[in-house]
Amino acid sequence: MTKAMIIIGAGECGGRAALALRDLGFEGPVTLVGDEPHLPYERPPLSKEAMTGEAPVIKAITSDEILAERSIRHIHSVQAVAIDRAAHAVRLSDGSALPYDKLLLATGSLPRKLPMPGLGARCVYLRTYNDAQAIRAHLRAGNRVAIVGGGFIGLELAASARKLGADVTVVEAQPRILMRGVPAEIAEIIHKQHEAEGVTILAGQGISAIADDGAEVRITLAGGLEVVADLAIIGIGAVPVTTLAAEAGLSIDNGIAVDAELRTGDPDIFAAGDCCSFPLAVYGGRRVRLEAWRNAQEQGALAARNMLGAGEAHAAVPWFWSDQYGLTLQIAGLSDEGHSVVRRDLEDGAFILFHLAGDGRLVAASGIGPGNAVARDIRLAEMLIAKRATPAPEALGSQTVKLKSLLAA
Amino acid sequence: MSDWVEACDAEDIDEEDVMRFDHGGRTFAIYRSPDDEYFATDGLCSHEKVHLADGLVMDDIIECPKHNGRFNYKTGAARGAPVCVNLRTYPVKLDAGKVLIQIG
Numbered sequence: 001m002t003k004a005m006i007i008i009g010a011g012e013c014g015g016r017a018a019l020a021l022r023d024l025g026f027e028g029p030v031t032l033v034g035d036e037p038h039l040p041y042e043r044p045p046l047s048k049e050a051m052t053g054e055a056p057v058i059k060a061i062t063s064d065e066i067l068a069e070r071s072i073r074h075i076h077s078v079q080a081v082a083i084d085r086a087a088h089a090v091r092l093s094d095g096s097a098l099p100y101d102k103l104l105l106a107t108g109s110l111p112r113k114l115p116m117p118g119l120g121a122r123c124v125y126l127r128t129y130n131d132a133q134a135i136r137a138h139l140r141a142g143n144r145v146a147i148v149g150g151g152f153i154g155l156e157l158a159a160s161a162r163k164l165g166a167d168v169t170v171v172e173a174q175p176r177i178l179m180r181g182v183p184a185e186i187a188e189i190i191h192k193q194h195e196a197e198g199v200t201i202l203a204g205q206g207i208s209a210i211a212d213d214g215a216e217v218r219i220t221l222a223g224g225l226e227v228v229a230d231l232a233i234i235g236i237g238a239v240p241v242t243t244l245a246a247e248a249g250l251s252i253d254n255g256i257a258v259d260a261e262l263r264t265g266d267p268d269i270f271a272a273g274d275c276c277s278f279p280l281a282v283y284g285g286r287r288v289r290l291e292a293w294r295n296a297q298e299q300g301a302l303a304a305r306n307m308l309g310a311g312e313a314h315a316a317v318p319w320f321w322s323d324q325y326g327l328t329l330q331i332a333g334l335s336d337e338g339h340s341v342v343r344r345d346l347e348d349g350a351f352i353l354f355h356l357a358g359d360g361r362l363v364a365a366s367g368i369g370p371g372n373a374v375a376r377d378i379r380l381a382e383m384l385i386a387k388r389a390t391p392a393p394e395a396l397g398s399q400t401v402k403l404k405s406l407l408a409a
Numbered sequence: 410m411s412d413w414v415e416a417c418d419a420e421d422i423d424e425e426d427v428m429r430f431d432h433g434g435r436t437f438a439i440y441r442s443p444d445d446e447y448f449a450t451d452g453l454c455s456h457e458k459v460h461l462a463d464g465l466v467m468d469d470i471i472e473c474p475k476h477n478g479r480f481n482y483k484t485g486a487a488r489g490a491p492v493c494v495n496l497r498t499y500p501v502k503l504d505a506g507k508v509l510i511q512i513g
Contacts, residue, residue, distance in 0.1 A: 016490060019490075042491075061490075061491070293476075294476070294477065297490055297491070301490075319477075321475070371463070372459065372460065372463035372464075372474035372475060373463070375463055375464065375465075375474030375475070376463060376464060376465045376474060379464075379465045379472065379474075379477070380465065404425070
């Protein structure tokens, strides 16, 4: 019997899942449904190269030719509006219905909205390529850009905007930038780099009012300061897209709740990527939701295997990177699992912080440095985390001890 | 063509490691495998033009430092997303403790 596979969400995760189904030899119908007009594309460049490159480029992960050759049907510019679980069908916004045997929800996340009145046409968010193009048009010398939120999206956009000559102010309600998931020691390096590049960072400053008259935005901070900008970009986090799943009666817990095999409570419906929360084996099944490119890719592929019956549990260690100016930050694992920190200095001012649990287990590693200075050691740290290794703190801290030698131990 | 170029001393590269080598406006990556053989490929990842020599060598795989694209450095074969374009490989020989590559 030929089964039909439907994937809702044609981003990195959904796109990878569709391709993976074919890589695995599945020959039945595969349909990929996306609400954007584009082929599946990489989102990480949107805040970086897509802003600063000579021409805006969309970095598609596949092509129409490959999709045709592999018999993957891509329905674009259409939303899935309902799942009829009893009938095993998905209803689309164009009125059609698609029958499925297995369904993957890769619906992603959307920018968290700033919950206050006064926002207008000059207050924007970044999620899609089209958003990026609209923002890009404003990033030029002399233009004033206010960035609300000192997280990764905001800071990467700040770096891009500076590169294009705009005047940039970052407003962050928390006491420092990158409060979520980045150690203070590393956040401070990034903070100083932004200041050296001419960005004004106002941390610990809540917003009391926004007024957008369509020509400029006036942001009043709780402390009384006022930031006036030609464009305000709001980057205060993302929320998972769960409406479709919730309306179908699937359980939601900070995202579409799935088990270790990325299966929802319905054995024929899976969820993967930004939209789902799942138990992370490496931390004893702690339920997390990750907004990360590699996770989207890996979970897309894992969901494809499990839609075909592999029964494989998620086992990866979270991994994340950010590029700002010439600096790259990489983090493997979740640093909030750590109780103590060991620092390892590398060349060119680069360093890595190893986060150890109370029992000595390595649970995370956060590194920063120019270019790819920390990449290799972060990758090795990731493998040590996956092995649940308990390396000696002195070895981790010593530049002369190769991390690879700890892996063999 | 016999355009062999001296890249480095054999001992400059650890076993199961990689080194960057620039020559004539081009960049290469030179590898020493765990079984002590030498190999050479293009120096930049086919995904986003990142120097592979900053990446990690495990067995016969080089992993890009940026996005973990994987290649078999002995054959140049791309090993799955996000990379899909193979790396070009170059002949390598050892001569009097030097690593030479034929960059033709």
